[in-house]
Structures are given as C-alpha cells and as structure tokens.
Amino acid sequence: MNQNLPVIVIGAGPIGLATAANLRERGQDVLVLEAGDSAGAAIAQWSHIKLFSPWRFNIDAASRRLLETPSEGYAGDWEEPRITKLPTGAELVSEYLQPLAAHPELAPRIRYGHRVVKISRVLADGRGADKARTANRDDAPFLVRTETPGGLVDLLGRAVVDASGTWNQPSPVGRGGIEAIGEAQAREQGFITGGLPDPLGADEQQLAGKDLLVLGAGHSAANTIIALGRLQKQYPDTRIRWGLRGDANPIRLYGGGAADQLPARGQLGTSLRRLVENGHVELLENVSVASMNAGEQLAVVLADGRELAVDRIIAATGFRPDLQMLSELRLELDECVEAPRQLGPLIDPEFHSCGTVSAHGAKELAHPEKNFYIVGMKSYGRAPTFLMATGYEQVRSIAAALSGDAEAAGRVELELPETGVCSTDLGGSCDAPAASESSCGTESTEPAESSGCCSSPQPVSLGLSTGTLHGNSELAAGR
Numbered sequence: 001m002n003q004n005l006p007v008i009v010i011g012a013g014p015i016g017l018a019t020a021a022n023l024r025e026r027g028q029d030v031l032v033l034e035a036g037d038s039a040g041a042a043i044a045q046w047s048h049i050k051l052f053s054p055w056r057f058n059i060d061a062a063s064r065r066l067l068e069t070p071s072e073g074y075a076g077d078w079e080e081p082r083i084t085k086l087p088t089g090a091e092l093v094s095e096y097l098q099p100l101a102a103h104p105e106l107a108p109r110i111r112y113g114h115r116v117v118k119i120s121r122v123l124a125d126g127r128g129a130d131k132a133r134t135a136n137r138d139d140a141p142f143l144v145r146t147e148t149p150g151g152l153v154d155l156l157g158r159a160v161v162d163a164s165g166t167w168n169q170p171s172p173v174g175r176g177g178i179e180a181i182g183e184a185q186a187r188e189q190g191f192i193t194g195g196l197p198d199p200l201g202a203d204e205q206q207l208a209g210k211d212l213l214v215l216g217a218g219h220s221a222a223n224t225i226i227a228l229g230r231l232q233k234q235y236p237d238t239r240i241r242w243g244l245r246g247d248a249n250p251i252r253l254y255g256g257g258a259a260d261q262l263p264a265r266g267q268l269g270t271s272l273r274r275l276v277e278n279g280h281v282e283l284l285e286n287v288s289v290a291s292m293n294a295g296e297q298l299a300v301v302l303a304d305g306r307e308l309a310v311d312r313i314i315a316a317t318g319f320r321p322d323l324q325m326l327s328e329l330r331l332e333l334d335e336c337v338e339a340p341r342q343l344g345p346l347i348d349p350e351f352h353s354c355g356t357v358s359a360h361g362a363k364e365l366a367h368p369e370k371n372f373y374i375v376g377m378k379s380y381g382r383a384p385t386f387l388m389a390t391g392y393e394q395v396r397s398i399a400a401a402l403s404g405d406a407e408a409a410g411r412v413e414l415e416l417p418e419t420g421v422c423s424t425d426l427g428g429s430c431d432a433p434a435a436s437e438s439s440c441g442t443e444s445t446e447p448a449e450s451s452g453c454c455s456s457p458q459p460v461s462l463g464l465s466t467g468t469l470h471g472n473s474e475l476a477a478g479r
Contacts (some may be wrong), residue, residue, distance in 0.1 A: 012101060171382075
C-alpha cells in the first residue's frame with residue numbers, strides 16, 4: 001500500500017480528535033472527515049447537559065500533550081480546565097475540542113462538511129476491490145466517498161478509523177427493534193423527540209402543559225423525567241408518564257440511592273423515586289408500542305391492547321451503529337450487540353457496565369478488513385456501556401499498531417475504576433470517576449432539586465442500575 005496516503009479518521013468528536021492527536025504524535029499523516037461544521041458538532045446538540053465525570057477523565061493524554069507543548073507557531077498556552085469540575089457538553093466543546101481542533105498540528109488536516117457515505121477499496125491501477133475480491137486486498141487503499149457542499153468526493157487512505165459515533169442513529173420506539181407502524185410519520189410531524197431535550201430551556205414551550213410519554217429506563221430517561229418534574233412545578237398541568245418495556249424493578253429503576261458509591265448517581269435515583277412515589281410521574285409497565293397514529297394528539301396503541309393519547313413522546317431508547325456505510329468491507333461483528341466480535345462479550349450490557357469493561361485496543365477491535373477499525377461509541381454497537389477513557393485507550397493502541405509499534409499496541413495503559421459513571425458523551429455512554437470519588441469533585445453536593453453540581457440534568461442511555469458488578473451488589477443481594 002502507498003504509505004504516503006493518510007490514515008482517514010471519520011468524526012471530529014472526542015475520540016476522533018484523540019485518534020488524530022495520537023497519530024500525529026507518532027509522525028503519521030492523518031485526514032479527519034467531519035460531517036458537521038465544527039468539532040464536536042454532535043455534542044453541541046446536547047450542550048445543556050452536564051457530564052457526571054469531572055474534567056480529569058475527559059481529556060486524552062496525547063491531546064493534552066499536544067495542547068500544552070509549545071511548537072513553531074503555537075505558544076502551548078492552553079490551560080486545562082479545573083480537573084474536579086463537571087463540564088457541560090458546551091464546555092467540553094469550547095474548552096477542549098475546539099482548541100484541539102484549532103491546533104496547527106490538526107487544523108489543516110480536518111475537513112468539515114464531509115459526511116462519509118460509503119467505504120470500499122481500490123487497487124493500485126484504480127480498479128475497484130469490492131467485498132468479494134480477495135487478491136491483493138490487504139494492500140489496496142481505502143476508497144472513502146463523502147458528501148460535501150460541492151458534491152460527492154472520493155478520497156484515498158491507507159487505513160480508516162471510524163469514530164463517527166451513533167448520535168444520528170437513534171433506536172426506534174417500536175417493539176422488536178423495528179419502527180412501530182406510523183412511527184416514521186409521527187417523527188416527521190414532530191410528535192417524537194430524542195432523549196436529550198432541554199425542558200427548562202430551549203424546549204420549554206414545546207413541553208410545558210403537555211401530555212408527555214417518556215420511553216426508556218436509562219439515565220437519559222431518568223434525567224429527562226427529573227427535568228420535566230421541575231417544569232411541572234412551573235406548569236402544573238404538565239402530565240408525565242414513564243413507559244418501561246418490562247416490569248418496574250426498583251434497583252434497575254432507582255439504583256442504590258444512599259448506598260451508591262457515586263453520590264451523583266445515587267441522588268439521581270432518589271429524586272426519580274420521589275417523583276414517582278409522590279404521584280407526579282405515572283409509571284407504566286410492559287409498554288410495547290405496536291402502532292401510532294397522528295392527529296391532534298398522537299394515538300399510541302400498545303401490544304396488549306392499551307391505548308394512550310399523548311402530545312409528545314420523548315424517546316430515550318438508545319442508539320445503534322450505522323453499518324450501511326461499511327457494507328463493502330469485511331467486518332466481523334458480534335451477533336448480539338453489533339460490536340467487533342472479540343469486543344462483544346466484554347461489553348454485553350446484560351453482564352457488564354462501564355466499570356466492568358476491560359481495557360482493550362487494536363487486537364480486540366480488528367476486523368478481517370486489514371487496517372480498518374471502528375472506535376468510540378460506535379465500536380460498542382448497541383451496548384450503552386461506552387466509557388470515554390476506554391475510547392482514548394482504544395485509539396492509543398490503534399495509533400501504535402498503524403505506526404508499526406506492536407509492543408505499544410498490545411500494552412494496556414488504562415486501569416478502569418471499579419465503579420463507572422455514565423455521561424452523555426455521543427448521546428449514550430459512560431465516563432469514569434475514580435472509585436474513591438465521594439462527591440462531584442469540589443462542586444456542591446446539594447439535593448437534586450437544588451442547583452448543585454449533581455443536580456443538573458445529566459441524561460445518558462445506560463440503565464440506571466449500572467449492574468450488580470458495579471457498586472450495588474450488596475443492595476441487590478439484600479433484595
């Protein structure tokens with residue numbers, strides 16, 4: 001393969017930019033393709049959300065070195081945010097991602113407004129090498145087709161690292177992993193919104209005084225419900241219903257409360273339980289949406305025959321990877337969660353959560369398609385257990401592998417804490433404060449109704465109980 005070709009990185013979010021920083025640190029040429037018009041474009045869509053984990057766990061090591069090291073044309077005067085502070089999505093972008101993307105080492109290598117639509121391979125003479133062709137495949141450059149403001153553009157790379165995330169691929173509301181009858185039309189007409197609305201800000205007028213149905217059992221749903229509870233205090237005629245696909249298990253719904261090793265997470269569950277038990281939120285079990293029909297309200301028909309009339313569905317039902325763009329590549333995916341096959345058993349949400357996923361790198365993320373990797377949230381497929389720090393370890397290892405440093409690629413440089421905490425990185429993931437963290441850094445730990453650091457809405461898509469392996473095992477055993 002022509003070694004003069006760049007490594008193409010898809011996505012200029014935290015993991016994509018970390019990939020570029022690690023590659024540049026090793027002297028590798030890189031080209032970053034970002035569909036949005038700025039770094040962290042997806043995060044900007046949930047800018048009002050505060051992460052659970054402090055800054056110290058949200059910055060990639062190679063990226064920090066790049067930002068702090070003076071070089072020709074760069075003063076190296078970036079100041080790391082206070083490491084104990086919990087950033088919002090907006091702060092993650094403005095205080096970290098934008099300075100990183102603007103660094104003279106990366107800025108010329110990022111192309112915005114480039115949405116990747118297909119990836120394949122071509123031979124040295126320009127002939128295509130589709131999925132069925134084996135001869136000389138490993139040495140064939142990658143062909144990356146992108147949609148740009150000026151039309152379709154084909155780019156060549158010696159390797160591809162897909163860090164495009166899952167934000168633009170929400171899971172459907174309907175049962176069995178497919179859209180309910182009428183769901184597409186309901187979305188088009190605005191009856192269904194994603195799981196990270198801003199009820200106390202930009203979305204207040206759309207939600208105030210309405211009949212709302214929140215679907216999902218994760219932190220995204222929990223924090224949205226808590227924010228809606230505050231909205232309800234201002235607009236008492238706001239009705240909040242919370243639909244669960246299964247039975248209401250208290251541990252899964254509310255976590256460990258005061259017994260939780262992470263106070264921010266414990267306060268979240270306590271506040272949620274209070275809203276339900278005080279009657280401010282109506283809990284609906286075994287909600288399996290079969291169909292819906294849009295009129296003045298949205299008529300929702302459940303599989304057991306129940307019918308609901310709502311003004312808005314807030315779908316906090318998770319995300320899934322877009323694999324259509326990869327259809328001409330030879331992938332080996334876990335049949336359950338659609339992650340790389342070796343990674344799948346390590347992240348299965350039935351058995352694992354953020355802090356019980358082992359650190360992993362190039363070996364576990366490899367596919368039969370040589371020099372192609374899926375990283376970040378997308379590498380976890382449908383599993384919502386992604387940890388930002390784990391993503392940084394992924395790309396450190398992959399950058400080493402693509403640079404020919406097998407020893408560094410196989411080395412594990414990340415020790416995961418025993419207790420993980422979920423955040424909103426890329427719309428459904430986890431961040432990890434140390435197991436010894438007893439508060440939100442130096443921030444206030446006031447009750448959830450106040451304005452303390454632990455009280456701002458912090459939705460994520462992982463289930464509220466983060467696994468009995470994960471801080472609530474004694475509580476679970478007691479039940």
